[in-house]
Amino acid sequence: MNIRKLLSILLVLVSVSFYAQNESMKEKKEKIKVLKVAFFTTELDLTNAEAEKFWPLYNTYDDNQFELRHQKMRAFMKRMNDGSLDKLSEKEASNFLSQIEDTEEELFALRKKFTQNVKAVLPATKIIKLRKAEEDFNRKLLQQYRNKSVQK
Numbered sequence: 807m808n809i810r811k812l813l814s815i816l817l818v819l820v821s822v823s824f825y826a827q828n829e830s831m832k833e834k835k836e837k838i839k840v841l842k843v844a845f846f847t848t849e850l851d852l853t854n855a856e857a858e859k860f861w862p863l864y865n866t867y868d869d870n871q872f873e874l875r876h877q878k879m880r881a882f883m884k885r886m887n888d889g890s891l892d893k894l895s896e897k898e899a900s901n902f903l904s905q906i907e908d909t910e911e912e913l914f915a916l917r918k919k920f921t922q923n924v925k926a927v928l929p930a931t932k933i934i935k936l937r938k939a940e941e942d943f944n945r946k947l948l949q950q951y952r953n954k955s956v957q958k
Contacts, residue, residue, distance in 0.1 A: 835872070842868075842943055849939035850932050859927040867920035871913065878909045 843861070846852075852860060885891075885902070894902065924933055 838947070839865075839868075841947075845943050846936065846939050849942070850928075850935050852928075852932070856928055856932070860924065863920065863923050863927065867916065867923075870916055874909065874913055874916065878905075878912075882906055882909070 846864075847857070850856075850860075882902075882905070891899075921933065924936075928936070
């Protein structure tokens with residue numbers, strides 16, 4: 807059995823137990839991080855030297871991105887789902903839209919800075935593989951979440 811199949815099976819098993827238990831957000835984040843490290847390590851085929859330099863950069867980027875998304879975007883989503891959108895004046899809506907755009911720009915700037923930093927550590931081909939690995943990982947995680955929701 808090759809390592810990709812093994813990691814996929816591990817990802818499914820851990821995800822099932824992950825959603826089956828009522829855990830804190832911090833514990834869930836840590837489990838996802840462990841799965842992500844295993845998945846990326848396989849997909850990127852990092853050397854020991856690359857991994858030693860890459861992971862601190864990626865973890866800092868990932869933590870900053872998580873905080874931005876969960877602090878600001880959660881507030882935006884709450885506001886969009888609380889029924890108050892229909893009550894916004896044009897000026898309030900314009901301000902709200904500007905806040906959303908500013909946050910998206912912050913996320914883009916964060917990604918751009920990370921990419922610049924990681925260029926000193928990884929070749930461009932592995933940086934592209936990283937982007938694909940991130941998309942693949944998120945897609946698998948979302949699919950498992952959907953499957954878990956359907957099973958309830």
